[in-house]
Amino acid sequence: MEILTQIFQTNYLALIIEPLQYAFMFKAMAVSVVVGIACAILSCFLVLKGWSLLGDAISHAVLPGVVIAYIIGIPFGLGAFVFAMLAVVLIGFIKTNSKIKEDAVMGIVFTTFFALGLMLISKIVSSVDLTHVLFGEVLGISNESAWYTISILAVTSAIIIIFRRVFMVFCFDPTHAQSVGMPIKLIHYSFLVLLAITITGSIQTVGIILVIAMLITPGSTAFLLTKNFSTMIWIAVSISVVSSIIGAYASYYLDIATGGTIVFVQGCVFLTVFTYQTLKQRQL
Amino acid sequence: MENVAIELKNVSVNYSTQKALTDTTIKIPYHTFTGVIGMNGAGKSTLFKVIMGLVKPQIGSVTVCGDDTKTAQKHGHVAYVPQAELVDWDFPISVHEVVMMGRIGAQNIFKTPHQADLDRATEALLQVGMLDFKDRQIGELSGGQKKRVFVARALAQGADIFLLDEPFAGLDATSEKSLVELLISLKDKGKTIILATHDLMSLPDTCDHVALIKYTVIAHGPTKEVFTQELVSKTFDGVLHNIKFD
Numbered sequence A: 001m002e003i004l005t006q007i008f009q010t011n012y013l014a015l016i017i018e019p020l021q022y023a024f025m026f027k028a029m030a031v032s033v034v035v036g037i038a039c040a041i042l043s044c045f046l047v048l049k050g051w052s053l054l055g056d057a058i059s060h061a062v063l064p065g066v067v068i069a070y071i072i073g074i075p076f077g078l079g080a081f082v083f084a085m086l087a088v089v090l091i092g093f094i095k096t097n098s099k100i101k102e103d104a105v106m107g108i109v110f111t112t113f114f115a116l117g118l119m120l121i122s123k124i125v126s127s128v129d130l131t132h133v134l135f136g137e138v139l140g141i142s143n144e145s146a147w148y149t150i151s152i153l154a155v156t157s158a159i160i161i162i163f164r165r166v167f168m169v170f171c172f173d174p175t176h177a178q179s180v181g182m183p184i185k186l187i188h189y190s191f192l193v194l195l196a197i198t199i200t201g202s203i204q205t206v207g208i209i210l211v212i213a214m215l216i217t218p219g220s221t222a223f224l225l226t227k228n229f230s231t232m233i234w235i236a237v238s239i240s241v242v243s244s245i246i247g248a249y250a251s252y253y254l255d256i257a258t259g260g261t262i263v264f265v266q267g268c269v270f271l272t273v274f275t276y277q278t279l280k281q282r283q284l
Numbered sequence B: 001m002e003n004v005a006i007e008l009k010n011v012s013v014n015y016s017t018q019k020a021l022t023d024t025t026i027k028i029p030y031h032t033f034t035g036v037i038g039m040n041g042a043g044k045s046t047l048f049k050v051i052m053g054l055v056k057p058q059i060g061s062v063t064v065c066g067d068d069t070k071t072a073q074k075h076g077h078v079a080y081v082p083q084a085e086l087v088d089w090d091f092p093i094s095v096h097e098v099v100m101m102g103r104i105g106a107q108n109i110f111k112t113p114h115q116a117d118l119d120r121a122t123e124a125l126l127q128v129g130m131l132d133f134k135d136r137q138i139g140e141l142s143g144g145q146k147k148r149v150f151v152a153r154a155l156a157q158g159a160d161i162f163l164l165d166e167p168f169a170g171l172d173a174t175s176e177k178s179l180v181e182l183l184i185s186l187k188d189k190g191k192t193i194i195l196a197t198h199d200l201m202s203l204p205d206t207c208d209h210v211a212l213i214k215y216t217v218i219a220h221g222p223t224k225e226v227f228t229q230e231l232v233s234k235t236f237d238g239v240l241h242n243i244k245f246d
């Protein structure tokens, strides 16, 4: 009885509003939502293109860039971006100039970069900072970083949405695109750059290890739910935004990791949808 | 010269170490229906890629509708119907959206569709008899219908030359026959049809021209003259099954 009374008497609106009165919480919420939207939009293209592993490779490969940026005092998104592009170029170069299969090439390149990052970190940075880089720390984000993240992710998302039809042909039928004279190499590299920027912009929130989940799970869940591409983007974005909001509140009230919670909620949504669809198909 | 749709002069293509085409010369006239035959790995798909300008030959020259391949691409002269196994049939895209991709070469950089583009797509779907299916996801079609959708895309593109890579693979006899009828009707309306096929049996009824490929063009010309036991046998290293030659 007492529990019931408590449930009815709780002021939920206050629970929702209270954390937002703190600037740090408001910032964390805004950044998480923007990261969620940017990653979700890109995830639809990435999943359909079959480039999930490349996203994983890029996200790991940025670690030394982040550490070096920390050492020499440049914005860490910039360091991360440089190493993301280095990884992409190296993967492409080794693939075209050897008979090693692409997945193996990616594996070699990203683990080597990641290992270099770990070496640098162990020598220079404290273990607290290491945890932040690997797993994200959005609650402590500075004003500067928050604005940086929000603005670059807004720009990349806008570019992807504006050129969505171009990227859709690129994913579905690059041969056709090229045969009617579309600059397929330019589109290919633009997509890679947008991917690299989105990853580097997101790692402060969810960290290097988990950012790939943000770039695969919402798109995959949405792919299970619809046969229409625009609908797929809307579903992915919705799932991602709700997960980000839940993640931010969870870290406030329960004191658990924001990034971890966001990715965990996304994974649960995926499994729920998958289970529901499997059961439905069995019954038919 | 006027009547030549495609001309390859002494074309050689190597993929890193692998030789695909060697010193290949061929002239394909407009308004013909050409069957390209040869064993697996003989270079049929490579020939198509050269014509589309996707693969640049190391040696030789390629002319398409009197232009170089880059200009031909800009004009959308050549349309390609891909091999079924190269298409992601689960992709969340409808029949109509696929056909609209035929217009993409002619649109602005944002690829915003205009009413004229939509009309062309509708007209193309009507022409191949697929208008009723326009809102279907592309995976929800039969093998023959899938091919028709891509033929509609080629029509929407306004291409003069249609390249079809093994369009009959996986089709039953009825679907193959109706696809052939569609392609012949397009040829009669002035299109140039070139297809790679393994179906040697029906080839004399389908194609008015034949190109025999074995790392180069062994022979090319009207079916009656070129589709002979001797030449076909040479193309397939003597391995022939139940093919009747007149």
Ligand SMILES: Nc1ncnc2c1ncn2[C@@H]1O[C@H](COP(=O)(O)OP(=O)(O)O)[C@@H](O)[C@H]1O
Pocket (backbone or CB within 6 Å): B015, B016, B018, B019, B020, B038, B039, B040, B041, B042, B043, B044, B045, B046, B047
């Ligand atoms: N992208 C490629 N890289 C390397 N070798 C290739 C590539 N594409 C085709 N080849 C090789 O070139 C030859 C011709 O291939 P292809 O034109 O696809 O033949 P077909 O379509 O007649 O089966 C084959 O030996 C094939 O293995």
Ligand SMILES: [Mg+2]
Pocket (backbone or CB within 6 Å): B044, B045, B046, B165
């Ligand atoms: Mg082939």
